[in-house]
Amino acid sequence: MTMAVVNLVVAGGVDVGNIGPLGLIHSVPATFYLSVSACVVAIVVLLKSGREHPWLLGVIVAILVVVLHGTAVVLEGWARFPTAWLHAGYTESIMVTQNVSPEVGARFSWPAFFTATAAVFSGNGEGVPEAALRWAPVFFQLAYLAPFYVIARHLCASWRTTWLALVFFSFTNWVGQDYFAPQAGAFLLSLCVLATALRTLSNPPRLLLLRMPWVRRRPAGVGPEPGDLAETRTDGRQPAGVGSQCGLNEVRREPSDQIVALLFITLLAAALAASHQLTPFVLALQLGVLWGVRRLNSWTVPMLAVLMALLWTSWGAVDYWISHLDDVFGSVGDPGSAIQSSVVTEAKASAEHSVVVWLRMLYAGLLGAGALVGIARVVRWRRGIDLTVPALAAAPVALVFLQDYGGEVVLRVFLYATPFIAILLAHAFVPVLRLHRASAVALFAALALATPLFLIAKFGNESFERVTPADVALGECLYESATPGSAIFSLSPHLAWQFTDVVDHSHVSVNEQTFDTPNVATLVRRLPAGEESYVVASRMQSTFVERVLGGPEGWGAEMQGELSADDSFDRLCSNEVGSVYRFSGER
Template sequence: MGLPVEEREPGSEASLGPAEVPEVDAPFTGEAVQARASVGESGAVREPEAPSPGAPPDTPLSLRDRLRPSRPGVVLGCLLVSALLLYWVPALGLDEAALDRMGGLGLISVLPMPTLVGAALLVVVFASLLWRTREHQGLLLFTLLATVVSLHALPAVIETEPRFATAWQHLGFLDYIDRTGSAVPDLDARWSWPGFFAVAAFVAKACGVTDLTEVIRWWPMTVQLLYLAPLFLLVRSLRAGWRAKWTGIWIFVLSGWVGQDYFSPQGFTYLLYLAFVAILLVWFRAPRVLWSTRRPGEAEVEPAGRRQQAVLLMVLIGLFAATVPAHQLTPFVMLGVLAVLVLVGRSELRGLPILFAVVVAVWIGFMAEPYWSGHFDDLFGGVGGVGSNVSTSVSGRIQGGSSTHKLVLYTRVLLAGGVLALACWGWWRRRDHKYRERSLLVLTFVPFLGFGMQSYGGEMALRVFMFALPGAALLAGLALFPRTGVTAEERDKDRVSLAPVAALLAGLLLMGGFLVARWGNEPFERIRPGEVAAMNYVYEHDKPSVRLLWLSNDTVDNVTPAMPWGARDMEKVEYVPTLAPSDPVLVSGLVKSLKDAGPNSYLMINRSQVTYLQLDVGYSTTWESRLVRNLDDRQELKKVLVNDDVTMYTLRKQPAGKVPKPDPGPIGPQVTWTPWSVVGGLAAVALVLMLTAREVVRVAVRPGVRQLQWLQSSFWFSLPLLAVLLASLVQRFMTMK
C-alpha cells in the first residue's frame, strides 16, 4: 500500500504494536512465561541470554543467497515448465468442431488427457514447495500465477468469441451511456446502480477504445489476478506460518469457480470488498492483545501514524462509497462484516457501521426509487424466508435436465460444502493449538446472513459462498498448517508433518472439481460465431425498433437467453421470451407469438439456447432439427438468416400497423421529491458529513479531552438528524411502495 511498515524476518508472525513493544509468539508453556517475564514494567525488553536450540538465525539471508537456486528448486521449476507445456500445447489444438462435441460435463469432456495431467502437475509442484523447509517465495508466486492463468484463460484462448451472454449484455449499458450520456432505470433494474457502467464507459472513451469485446474476453483472468493483491495483504493479519498463508491463497484460487468474475459490477465490487476487509484487518483491528490461555489468531496491528491511518480510513470510506452506486449486494456484505467485527472486538472503527448504514439507506431510499417503487412486496417479500431462499438457491437449481449435467451441479454443492467443512476444521485445530480465531470466522459466516434477504434470482447460494470464500480458504489453510512455526518444537513437528500430502490430495480434488464446476456450463455459456453474426443482423434491422423472440422453458422466471444479446441499441431491441414447445411438432404457438409481437419481429433458434434446453431442462437431442423442420413447413414464415449456429424466421406478410418507436423512459435518477423527502435529503447530507468527520477525528486526533468532547457533541447532534432521515425514509416507503 506504499506505507512504511517494519520489515519482518521470513517466518516471523509478530509485528510491533502501537506501543512499539515486540511480542514473543510462543505457546503458553514455560517459554511463554519467560518471554513475558523478560518485559519490564517500562515496556523495555531484555535481550535473552542465549538463543533457544533450533531457533532461526538472527541475521537474514542475503539477497544473493536467497536468489541462488537450489537443486530441488531447479527440479520443481523444470516440473512447472513441463506442467504448463502439457497443459497448454494440446489445449491450443482445440477448434470449434471439438468444442461442439462437449457433453454434459462441459469443457472437461473435450480437454486432451495431457492437459489434465498438466493441471495435476501444477498441484504437485505447489504441494512440493510446501514440503520444503525454506520458503521459495518466487517459485510459489510463479506457480500460483500460472495456476490462475491456466484455469481462467482457457476459454479466452481456445474459443473464437468472448464467452457468457450477460457480459455481452453489459456492453449494451456502456453503449447506451456512450450514445446518450444518461441512465434509464425503466429499461433495466441495474440502471438504479449505474456506477460501474458509468466508470467503465468513461475509461473506455478516455482510452479511445470502441470495441470492448477483447476486454470482456480477458476480463475474468485479469480480475482473478487482481484478487490476489488484497489477499496477500489480508494474510499479513494472520498469526500463522508461511505454509498456511500460501495454502490459504492457493485454496482461494482453486475454489474460484463461482463464475462471477465476468465483466460485471459484481466481479469489480468483489475486488473492492477484498481490499476493504484487508485494510480493515491489517490496520484497524483493536491494537491491544489480551494475554490468556489462548492467543488471538491475528498478528499485531501494522504500525502506522495517525496521518497514515486517516488516509487509510478515507480509502475505506472511498471503497465502500464506490460499491454503493455500483452493486445491490456487496455494500450489505461490507456493512455486515464491519459491524460484526466491531461487535466481537476486532475493529476499533466503532462509528463506521452507522455511517455506512446511512449511506446505503440513502441510496436505496432515494436514488434507487425506480427499483422498489410499485413492486415493494415482490422485492422484499423474501426477507426473513431463510428456508425458502436456501432451497431456491440450492435444490431449486438441481431439477430436471440431463443426468450427466446434474453432476456439475452436485459437484458445486460438494466443493462448497467441502471447503466450508475444512474451514470449520481449521478453526477447531487452531483452537486445539491455543489460538482463538474471530476475524476469519466473521469473514466466513457473516455472508450467510444473505439468505435472510432474498433468493437473488436463485443465485444467493453462489453469492454467499463467493463472499465467504476468503475467510473459509484461509481457515482451510490453517486446518492443514495450524502451527505458526516460530519455536523449535513447532518447526520440528512441521518437518515430520504429513500436511503437505494432505494439501496435495486436497489440491487434486479442488483442481478436478474446478474444471467441472467452472466450465460445466460451457456448452451453453459459450458464445458461437454464428450467434454474433445473427445479433449483428438484428442490430442492422432495428430501425426504429425490433422484437426478437427466443425460446425459453419458463417465460416468467427464465428471462436470460443464452446468446450475445443486448450489446447494442438496448432501447431499440426488445427480447421476448417465448415458450419452447416440448413437442417440436406444436409450432402454432410460436407462429402466433410472432404475429402478436407486431411488425419487424423475428424468431431466433440458436444453438446455445437449444443446448441449455437439452442439458438443463431435458429436451431431446433431436428436438432442434425437428422443430426447424416443422417451422420450415409453415407457409406464414420465411427464413431471413441461416448459419451453423442460428436459424432466424420472420413473417412473410408483416402484421398491420406501424413499428413502434423506442421508449426507454425518463432519464434517471428518478426521485419523487415531497416536502418530507427534501427535509430528509438535507438531513442525510448533513449526517453523512458529520459522521465522516467524527470518524476522522477518532482516528487522526490524539486521544484527549478535546477529542472526547468532539465525539460526544457530534454524537448528540447526529441523533436528531438521524431521526429526521429515518422518518423521511419511512414516509417514502409507505407512500410509494
C-alpha cells in the same frame, strides 16, 4: 512457468467441438493437469523451506491462477458467457448516449461498472473489445490476489498459512462471477475495503479459550515456536511477537493514516454501492462482524458501508425498486423459498445436467468439510480459537433470509464466503506455523482431487454458456435487420444478444425458469400486438431448455423447423448454430 506456457499453447490447438455432458473437462489437455501439479509441487517445496520467498511464491500462485482460469479462455478462443456480451452492450450504450437508461433494465440503476468501463474503452470507438470480454475472468482472478493477500496476512497464524490460503482461493472460486460483470468488480472492491480495514483499523486478534479435556495437547516432542498461539495469555490476547507473524506490526499506524483509510473506504463503499445491488450489504455485514468480534477499532466503518448502500438504493436506484417492490421484498424472511429457487431438482433437469449439479454440491460440501477440519485443527493446536474467520465465512448465510436474488442466492452466499473458506482450508494443513510431511502429502492429494471437480463446477455448463463466433454473427444479423422500437424474442435467456443498440429495442426471453413456450403457437401468443417482432433461435438456447428446464430432447430443432415452415415468419439469416426470424403475419 515453462509447463504453463506449453499448456496454453497445446490448449490453443485443441478443437473443442461439441462440449461433453460434463463441460470442458472432456477437452482439457493432459498438460493442464501437469501444469497444476508442477505449480502445487513448487508451492509445497517453498512452504516446507525455512524462510518466506514472497516474490517467487507470488509468481507461482499467479501462474496457477492463469492455468486454472485461463486454459478455458485459450481452449474456447472466444469470450464465454452470454451475459458478458449483454454487459458490453450496456457499456456501449453509455459510450454512445453519454447517459444511462434505467427503463431498459435493473443494471442501469447501478451503473458505476458500466460508466467506468465506458471510460476505459471509449478511446477505441468500437465498444468493448472482444479480447477484454474473453480475458476478463483471468484479469479479475489475478486482481483478487492482492487484496486477499492482505486479508489473509492479517487473519493468519503464519506466512505459510497466508500463501496456502491464496492457493485454495484459486480452487474454491468456481462460482463463475468473475466474467465481465458488475459482480466481479464489486467483489474486487469489497476485498479492497476489507483489506484496508484490516490493515489500518484493526485490533490484534483475541482468542476464545476452550477448556476441553478431550482436545489433545501438542504431540510429544513438538515444542512451542515463536508466534504459536497455543501459548496464549490468560486474557485471550495474542502473546508478544505473534502480531508480526500476521503483518499486524509491520507498520506504525498514526491517526492520520486511519483518517486516510476511512476516506479511502468511504470512496470505495460509494463506488461499490453504485455498482451492485447485493455486495454493498454483504460488505456491511462482514464489517459488522469484524467490529462485533473486536477486530475493528471503530463502529464507523460498518456504518459507512451501510450508509452508502442505503443512500444509493434510496436515491440512485429508486427508479427500479419503486416498481419492483415484490421482487425486492417478496422473499424477505423466507429462507426456504430462497434456497428452493436456487437449487435445480433432478426431476426437472436432464440426467447430464443433474450430474453437474450434484458434483457441484459435492465439491462445495467437501470444501465446507475441509473448512471445519481447519477449525478443528486450530482448536487442537491453540486450545482456543479466534472467531473472526469462521464468523466471516458464516456471515453471508444471512442473505437467504433477505433475497432469493433471481434464484442465485446460494451461489452468491458461497462466493462471498469463499475467501474465508480458503483461509480455513489452509489451516487444515498448516494450523499454526509448520507444514509437516504428512500434511504436505495430504495437501497434494486434496488438490489432485479438487482439480477435476473444479473443472466440472466452473465449466460444467459450457454446452449453453459457451459463446461462439457463429452465435455473435446471429446477433449482428439481428441488429442489422431490426428496426428501432421493435421487439426481440429469445427462446431462452442463454443467447449472445444486447451487445449493441440495447436501448433501441425491447428484449424478451421466454422459457426463462420454466418450460412455458413449447411451440410456435404459444410463442405467437406472446408476441406484442402492433410491434415489429423478431425471434432468435439457436443451439445454445435449446440446449439450456433441454438440459436445465426439462424440455424434450430435440425440442430446439423441432422449434426451428416449425418457425421455418410457418408463413408468418421470414427467415432473415441462418448459420450452423441457429436462425433469425421476422414475424410478418397476424396473431
